[in-house]
Amino acid sequence: MFDVxxxxxxxxxxxxxxKLKKKRIFNKIYIFNTNKNSxxxxxxxxxxxxxxxxxxxxxxxxxxxxKIIFDCTSAKSNKKITDKLKNYFNKIFYINLTPSKFGNYVxxxxxxxxxxxxxxxxxxxxxxxxxxxxxxxxVLLKKLKYVELVSSISAKSAGKATRENINEYVINTEGxxxxxxxxxxxxxxxIINPSxxxxxxxxxxxxxxxxxxxxxxFSKLKLSLNEINAxxxxxxxxYNAILFKTFNKKIFRVxxxxxxxxxxxxxxxxxxxxxxxSAVYLSKQVKLLHKNN
Numbered sequence: 050m051f052d053v054x055x056x057x058x059x060x061x062x063x064x065x066x067x068k069l070k071k072k073r074i075f076n077k078i079y080i081f082n083t084n085k086n087s088x089x090x091x092x093x094x095x096x097x098x099x100x101x102x103x104x105x106x107x108x109x110x111x112x113x114x115x116k117i118i119f120d121c122t123s124a125k126s127n128k129k130i131t132d133k134l135k136n137y138f139n140k141i142f143y144i145n146l147t148p149s150k151f152g153n154y155v156x157x158x159x160x161x162x163x164x165x166x167x168x169x170x171x172x173x174x175x176x177x178x179x180x181x182x183x184x185x186x187x188v189l190l191k192k193l194k195y196v197e198l199v200s201s202i203s204a205k206s207a208g209k210a211t212r213e214n215i216n217e218y219v220i221n222t223e224g225x226x227x228x229x230x231x232x233x234x235x236x237x238x239x240i241i242n243p244s245x246x247x248x249x250x251x252x253x254x255x256x257x258x259x260x261x262x263x264x265x266x267f268s269k270l271k272l273s274l275n276e277i278n279a280x281x282x283x284x285x286x287x288y289n290a291i292l293f294k295t296f297n298k299k300i301f302r303v304x305x306x307x308x309x310x311x312x313x314x315x316x317x318x319x320x321x322x323x324x325x326x327s328a329v330y331l332s333k334q335v336k337l338l339h340k341n342n
């Protein structure tokens with residue numbers, strides 16, 4: 050067993066720490082930030098996490114027994130952190146949970162065995178939509194003209210880093226969709242919903258076609274979506290995607306809802322749970338690789 054490190058004591062970092070601790074598959078789990086007075090730092094100390102406010106300096110001091118670093122900070126902080134850690138990337142797996150462009154795009158749905166050292170988990174929208182878009186493109190081929198993703202999340206699940214990263218969220222999600230699905234025309238929109246009580250997160254995918262959708266194609270898409278739901282539930286248990294027809298036969302939509310597991314984040318914060326659950330799954334795959342080598 051080896052150690053792992055989490056950088057960032059925001060909602061994602063703490064939720065990830067709890068998820069990893071429950072799995073009991075790593076020796077020690079360290080969590081770092083640079084502000085000992087933050088709410089996250091206070092929570093870490095109160096719950097006896099292996100916490101330090103020494104930032105990257107503290108991270109480097111623990112690298113001898115560490116195989117995985119999880120970056121749960123922000124896109125802006127990610128650039129500063131990776132610059133300081135660049136000499137260590139050949140020895141560790143670096144899982145980027147921020148919406149920065151650092152690392153290779155990885156969606157656990159596809160990357161079961163081939164896992165790069167520098168991993169970019171894109172965004173919650175990317176993780177939930179790319180398996181669907183890629184699979185649907187195989188059915189629709191050149192008929193698929195345009196894809197639009199609308200992510201709606203509760204305002205209460207959008208912390209400081211999420212709000213600071215809105216532009217990066219859109220840019221990174223669009224970039225990943227284009228690169229991994231080969232769709233040239235796509236658009237990403239994010240809505241922070243202030244309603245109270247908070248609403249569960251929902252991603253809506255709109256597909257526009259060059260020609261009307263046939264009955265046969267619709268049946269194939271439904272079967273494809275059933276397979277996607279079953280496979281993703283292996284690491285995001287409450288993932289649920291539903292296919293809908295519209296009055297316009299050249300347009301159809303898919304809605305994706307994810308209810309969080311409630312480890313630290315509320316169940317309505319499925320958007321954040323998507324990222325932490327994906328990170329946990331990948332860390333288990335990394336451990337298997339390490340064991341086999």
